[in-house]
Structure formats: structure tokens, C-alpha cells
Amino acid sequence: MLARQRQELIARAVEEHGGIRVSELVAELNVSDMTIRRDIETLAGKGLVRKVHGGATRADRSADEPGFTAKSEMHPQQKSEIARTTAELISPGSSVAVSAGTTAYAVAQELRHIKRLTVVTNSPPVAELLFDPEDKDRLVVLTGGVRTPSDALVGPVANEMLATVHVDTLILGVHGIDIDAGLTTPNLQEAQTNRALIRSAKHVVVVADHSKWGTIGLSTIATLDKIDTLVTDAELDEPARREISKQRVNLIIAARDDAPSASS
Structure with a gap:
């Protein structure tokens, strides 16, 4: 599977579920922990997900205003x-x-x-x-x-x-x-x-x-x-x-x- 395809799957999973763990993605996509972390870094750099400890969550929406x-x-x-x-x-x-x-x-x-x-x-x-x-x-x-x-x-x-x-x-x-x-x-x-x-x-x-x-x-x-x-x-x-x-x-x-x- 190409990196772009993996990243599309990760972004879709995060959008559907609100967040996902690295361990879940490793098992589902049958790739290394480091590969998934690099994919999450790439997606986070594009603003498509938010990188958190152990996984990724939905990126902030433009109208979200944290306290x-x-x-x-x-x-x-x-x-x-x-x-x-x-x-x-x-x-x-x-x-x-x-x-x-x-x-x-x-x-x-x-x-x-x-x-x-x-x-x-x-x-x-x-x-x-x-x-x-x-x-x-x-x-x-x-x-x-x-x-x-x-x-x-x-x-x-x-x-x-x-x-x-x-x-x-x-x-x-x-x-x-x-x-x-x-x-x-x-x-x-x-x-x-x-x-x-x-x-x-x-x-x-x-x-x-x-x-x-x-x-x-x-x-x-x-x-x-x-x-x-x-x-x-x-x-x-x-x-x-x-x-x-x-x-x-x-x-x-x-x-x-x-x-x-x-x-x-």
C-alpha cells in the first residue's frame, strides 16, 4: 500500500471515530509503529489530524475556540x-x-x-x-x-x-x-x-x-x-x-x- 493510501485511510478513520491509536493502525495496516507515526506527522503537518500521545484525533475546526x-x-x-x-x-x-x-x-x-x-x-x-x-x-x-x-x-x-x-x-x-x-x-x-x-x-x-x-x-x-x-x-x-x-x-x-x- 502506498503512503498516500495509508494516510487517506488514517484520516478517514480519525474523522469517523474522532481519534485512533497507533497500535490499532499498526494491526490493521500491517506496517511498523514508526511508519504509522510518520504518516500521522505528515497528516498533522497538513492540518488534517491532530497528533496526540499514542495516536491522532480530529484537527481543530476553524471556529473552535479553546479556553x-x-x-x-x-x-x-x-x-x-x-x-x-x-x-x-x-x-x-x-x-x-x-x-x-x-x-x-x-x-x-x-x-x-x-x-x-x-x-x-x-x-x-x-x-x-x-x-x-x-x-x-x-x-x-x-x-x-x-x-x-x-x-x-x-x-x-x-x-x-x-x-x-x-x-x-x-x-x-x-x-x-x-x-x-x-x-x-x-x-x-x-x-x-x-x-x-x-x-x-x-x-x-x-x-x-x-x-x-x-x-x-x-x-x-x-x-x-x-x-x-x-x-x-x-x-x-x-x-x-x-x-x-x-x-x-x-x-x-x-x-x-x-x-x-x-x-x-
Whole structure:
């Protein structure tokens, strides 16, 4: 059986049953464990299934919107590496907008160590994290708006407030990144508010781990040419790196442990 035929059978089984184990596929297709894992990797890379421990499940739908807590449990090490690297881009005394999302929240944790910051955010968790009534050195501004499952404040109130704001840097978390669809989110209102955040900033820094590449949400926030820098982790594959660099985006690969960051 050809690899394409195997992968079609795997994708069909996942769609019908919601998920399937590697051991079941090995027995059914009479191939090695490693062959099935490679097939699942290929399908996951195309967004057709989601790779999980021991097998595969259905890929996220474009309108699916995981909650903040659920997303916090995904790729924590990579998010931590991205956060430390991104914080190095922020200078003391600057103004920063921080979007909602768990990777942006990880960056906010690192921003606590930078002096004299003004922070604008539509994320209640970020505002709660950074606000300290004893610290007169940091100003935290929280937009109003309607709260989403991903813990973002969105809608007309947030958008109108952001229309009057001008910051040095935006730290933007996203649901997915695709060469054609650009930066995406499953929430239509959040897309509008994120566009308002982009308009408010001189420099746009997108923070996203490697799993976001190839994921497409319901609504496009912006095309890749609208961002300045993308900070991701070392697991982003070489073809994706080349595609991103072609868009003239400053690609920064977050350092692992104490290794230096790599830019292209």
C-alpha cells in the first residue's frame, strides 16, 4: 500500500471515530509503529489530524475556540522560551501592548522584570499579572469590552479605546499562522480587536509556537506582511522558516535554555 493510501485511510478513520491509536493502525495496516507515526506527522503537518500521545484525533475546526486554561497546557516549554526571547526586545521606559492568549501571557510574566513600562492590554489575566499597587514604576491600562472564551476583551468598546492609543511595540498572540490566510483566530470580534491593536503599534511582534504554523482559524487578523517580527521555537521546520522569511518578516527562533537566539 502506498503512503498516500495509508494516510487517506488514517484520516478517514480519525474523522469517523474522532481519534485512533497507533497500535490499532499498526494491526490493521500491517506496517511498523514508526511508519504509522510518520504518516500521522505528515497528516498533522497538513492540518488534517491532530497528533496526540499514542495516536491522532480530529484537527481543530476553524471556529473552535479553546479556553485559556486548556491552551495554557499546550507546549509550555516552548512558550517559556519564546517569552524570554521576546522580552529581550523590549526596552525599559517603552510602551507595550499585549494581546490576549497564553503565549502573550507568558511574555507578560517576563515583562515584570523590565523597568518603567506602560502596558496596554485587552487581557484581564495579563492586567492582573502586571498590576501592582505598590509599583509606581509601571502603568497598566486594561481595555473594556466583551470577554471571550480565550479571556480576551473584544468588541466596540475595546476597539474605540485602542483607536486613540499609540504604543512602541505590540506583543500579539494568535490562534494560527498560514502563508496564505495569514494570522488567524476563530473569533470574529477578536480579529477586529487584534486589528485595532496592530494599528496602535509602531512595531508588531507575533509570538507563536511551531504548532500554530499551518493552523487556520475562522477569521484573518492580518496578512504576514503587516507584521515586523515573529518569535517562535526551534521546532518550526525549515520549509516554514523559508516561507516566513520570504515575506520579509524578521524571524527569531527562541533560544533553548542558555543557547543564543537565532535570527534570519
